[in-house]
Amino acid sequence: MSRIRVTNLTKRFGSSTIVDDLELTIEEGEFVVLLGPSGCGKTTTLRCLAGLETPEGGTISFADKVVHDAERRVSVPTHKRNIGMIFQSYALWPHMTVRDNIAYPLKVRRQKDALRTGAVEKAAGMVDCEQLLDRYPSQLSGGQQQRVAVARGLVSEPDLVLFDEPLSNLDARLRDQVRTQIHQLHQRLGFSAVFVTHDQSEAFALGDRLAIMKSGRLEQVDTPQQVFDEPSSDYVAQFIGMANRLDLTRHQDGWKASNGDVVHLGDRTPERGSTDTVVARLRRDDLRLHRPDDRVAPGTTVLHGTLVTTEFGGRHHDVLVDVDGQKLTLQADTREHGGWLPKAEGGHPVVVSFRSSDVRVFDAEGRAVRGASVVTPIRATGSATS
Numbered sequence: 001m002s003r004i005r006v007t008n009l010t011k012r013f014g015s016s017t018i019v020d021d022l023e024l025t026i027e028e029g030e031f032v033v034l035l036g037p038s039g040c041g042k043t044t045t046l047r048c049l050a051g052l053e054t055p056e057g058g059t060i061s062f063a064d065k066v067v068h069d070a071e072r073r074v075s076v077p078t079h080k081r082n083i084g085m086i087f088q089s090y091a092l093w094p095h096m097t098v099r100d101n102i103a104y105p106l107k108v109r110r111q112k113d114a115l116r117t118g119a120v121e122k123a124a125g126m127v128d129c130e131q132l133l134d135r136y137p138s139q140l141s142g143g144q145q146q147r148v149a150v151a152r153g154l155v156s157e158p159d160l161v162l163f164d165e166p167l168s169n170l171d172a173r174l175r176d177q178v179r180t181q182i183h184q185l186h187q188r189l190g191f192s193a194v195f196v197t198h199d200q201s202e203a204f205a206l207g208d209r210l211a212i213m214k215s216g217r218l219e220q221v222d223t224p225q226q227v228f229d230e231p232s233s234d235y236v237a238q239f240i241g242m243a244n245r246l247d248l249t250r251h252q253d254g255w256k257a258s259n260g261d262v263v264h265l266g267d268r269t270p271e272r273g274s275t276d277t278v279v280a281r282l283r284r285d286d287l288r289l290h291r292p293d294d295r296v297a298p299g300t301t302v303l304h305g306t307l308v309t310t311e312f313g314g315r316h317h318d319v320l321v322d323v324d325g326q327k328l329t330l331q332a333d334t335r336e337h338g339g340w341l342p343k344a345e346g347g348h349p350v351v352v353s354f355r356s357s358d359v360r361v362f363d364a365e366g367r368a369v370r371g372a373s374v375v376t377p378i379r380a381t382g383s384a385t386s
């Protein structure tokens with residue numbers, strides 16, 4: 001295992017720059033999740049690390065060994081990089097048994113000792129597949145195939161394990177199972193990893209650090225808790241589930257939504273003279289629903305709107321509220337609202353409240369605002385604790 005360092009990585013396809021001057025360090029044993037929407041360049045970045053793409057610019061080094069340097073025309077081929085790869089499509093060899101699939105990386109690297117001393121059986125055991133060793137991939141379920149692929153990715157104790165959306169083809173239950181298994185294996189074995197996904201819950205669950213990608217660049221690199229608490233931009237906030245957006249304007253008597261309701265921004269209130277319009281973001285579970293005559297705790301913001309739709313979800317109702325054209329989504333507790341909410345029709349007047357401590361505020365350029373400061377801690381290198 002070793003520290004992986006990526007500097008100024010640039011990859012173009014034709015005239016399009018897909019990975020744009022990217023900087024990232026993966027500490028020894030660190031699990032970094034590359035998170036971003038479809039097409040932002042996650043897989044291309046992973047393929048550059050693997051040596052499956054040739055970047056036009058930048059360097060990649062594994063510990064002291066430079067495996068790619070565009071300027072010096074150094075490019076170590078994939079099979080000499082000591083990486084493990086686990087793909088969305090499993091990519092098992094269909095004509096080989098599970099045993100031969102798992103053994104494949106050891107054979108390619110001529111690791112005869114590992115083959116002799118039971119590394120294949122040990123890797124299969126780590127993912128509960130010992131009893132499947134003589135089967136072919138077509139005789140396995142999707143979850144079993146992916147577990148075999150994980151065993152194959154780890155068997156040679158690689159410097160870096162690359163995961164390209166490995167859970168996407170699995171149904172919800174299996175996805176959770178395999179995710180937990182990957183998490184436990186990482187805790188036990190301590191391999192360095194880059195895991196590509198567009199699923200924020202996977203990213204939060206697995207990552208030591210998250211690297212959030214936008215158009216080939218890293219927008220924020222931080223621990224899951226820090227990304228959750230302090231998204232550095234409106235783009236990140238939206239991507240990690242702050243689905244509710246309110247456009248606010250500065251007035252003499254405070255920041256107001258377009259319907260004239262005053263919104264309390266607490267210690268995120270922008271300084272005088274800094275900006276006159278901001279975007280406030282909130283999660284669904286930051287918002288509470290009330291009827292117009294309900295009492296609301298002092299100090300909370302109240303927004304007057306109308307009901308658009310409600311959908312029964314068991315313990316809660318999914319509710320969509322219109323506040324002067326801006327749609328807010330929230331979950332209303334069935335035990336609190338089950339009496340009146342299912343009978344209320346679209347257009348019914350309602351009130352939504354939230355605490356100022358839950359609001360995140362972004363300026364016109366989308367940068368996080370926290371009182372006097374604009375927060376732009378894009379920490380692309382170094383460990384979470386450094």
Ligand SMILES: Nc1ncnc2c1ncn2[C@@H]1O[C@H](COP(=O)(O)OP(=O)(O)OP(=O)(O)O)[C@@H](O)[C@H]1O
Pocket residue numbers: 013018036037038039040041042043044045198
């Ligand atoms: N070999 C290629 N030739 C030309 N364009 C490519 C090639 N590979 C990828 N691209 C383009 O690069 C962009 C980024 O693709 P990439 O697969 O890296 O995105 P991604 O973030 O992993 O997306 P997804 O989550 O959908 O897999 C896309 O617009 C894609 O069409």
